[in-house]
Amino acid sequence: MKPSKSTLLWMYETMETSRRFEEIIAKIYFEGKTPAFNMTNGPIPGEMHLSNGQEPVAVGVCAHLAKGDVVTATHRSHHQAIAKGVDLNRMAAEIFGKETGLSGGRGGHMHLFDANVNFGCSGIIAQGMGPACGAALSRKLRNQAGVAVSFIGEGAANQGAFHESLNLAALWKLPVVFVIEDNGWGVSVSKESSTSVERNSVRAAGYGMPGHFVEDNDPIAIYEAAGETIARAREGKGPSLIEIETYRLAGHFMGDAEGYRPEGEKDALFAKDPIPQMSKLLLDEGHADEAAIAELQATAQRRVDEAIAFARESEYAPEEEALTSVFA
């Protein structure tokens, strides 16, 4: 199932929005952190895991999801949040720790929650997989529409939760799709030196579900694999696993010197940057002309600028508010 023209344009605009968002976050992140890098300082303190390069995964999968479908994501989730339709202004404000943020500054960039679009993420590897099974079970038990998608990294495929969740989902035939964003690196440790199989998609067979592998960060192939598996889940045929070869164009977190990368790896990855590739595809296949591309870029930039301005202008909540929201 090929994406329609309007879907392709949405995918491109969303990829641009995500990338431009990350680029401005990266710039602001260093405010107050030079000359000496100390992550405690600046308007965006703490850790920052950028999604640059991984945009095709987010748009290829989320193109098939409605507001009511559930997504669980990881510490590196800005692209997925944007593609799932998380309120960008409130997301930016959360990353700044402001009162207008998604959770008023309590969660920050690793804990983005937007109940309006059923999106949540967590900083503990693979631990969104069980909750995704639970959301899928809830829909199944209540005979309600909707699927759950759990995004994880390739490092998470070596966690117990991965294996337990695949078994449970298949056993109970849950409407859930597990998506591995394989960017090749778990912090500084390569997939080859941490994983006993070359392809994590083969692990699906051990749990009685289909496993798909999509190579080279291809947004169209991702769209197709996601479409097939999500449709399967919606039809009540059970879960699937998709492994996607993607690329982390940034460090594990900002400030990561990336000395562990083989020489030339980053250059080779930048040469395969999916954003210009996607605009070229739109042009080559006649879905958009230069002017239309420029307009999509401008729309993306405008949304990002508005979100950042909203975050900058928002206030911090009164500090005693920190003590609220512990219980319902």
Next chain:
Amino acid sequence: MSEDLNTDRHLTIARSMAEAIEQQMESDPNVFVMGEDIAALGGVYGNTRGLLEKFGPERIRNTPISETAFIGATVGAAQDGMRPIVELMFVDFIGVCFDAIYNNGAKNNYFSGGQINVPMVLMTAVGGGYSDAGQHSQCLYSTFAHMPGMKVVSPSNAYDAKGLMNAAIRDDNPVIYMFHKGLQGMGWLGTEPGATVATPEDSYTIEIGKAKVVREGTDVTIVGLAMGVHDALKAADKLATTGVSAEVVDLRSLVPLDRETVIESVAKTGRLIVVDEDYNSYGVSGEIIATVTEHDISKLKASPRRVTYPDIPIPFSRHFEQFCMPNADKIVDAYQSMVKGAAVSV
């Protein structure tokens, strides 16, 4: 065992931990290290820097992100006669591997009637203050200290860090070695300069279970560990400017707990404040206060106070987090409210 501080070598806690591990690995082939990013990277906090080059990948082992398996494997290797050291990158990640620790490692000596020992060290990063939010900033000291069968230590400076690491590796029991990120000497996290101190090159041990009076005083005892010790020392400086003489006790170990040193100090000062970056309730502060009051409540001239983290998940936003963190000013306020006899709100 003596504190030979006649050295110009000032080490960070990270360096002193790595040096202790290196010296133990040189003298004992049964010592090895496992953990995430500990080999070529030298550990996210630098605790194993340089060790891969010296000992190779068999003894300095990078692991998959599979804590359930590799921390379980640590228990198994220890029971089989080795002395493994394992790094859990953040203590917050204990959820997926706690079973290996508290149901196996900590209990098998007892279950086996002493036939099997578990001489392992789990070193893990604790503490916040740098906006890493609620899954990367906790201390969880009392979570480990509460459950029997594990020794628990947390150094406040490089000298103690080296001596405690040596003692932990030589100990025949599981030792949970909790290092505070803000004391490591890693500039990118911000760091407390007071933790980088003179540290001898020769190997030495500090007995697990011995607290230390790091500042003598007569009017109030401030008890803390790790970062809390530095907050306490700063508070003591501030109190001194108002003529108040504060004694500061660095617990260094939580299990065994050196109750005698605390009791002795409070017997002298008559007042007690406990500083703890862990959650307020059911924690170290409650244990210390109970110890003193159970022993002889008549020694107290005022109700004890605690300066702790409130019972909330750790927020991301910097001003939220700083509002919640213990600090020197809060300790000074606690002293002043204590001498006024103000009621503690519950």
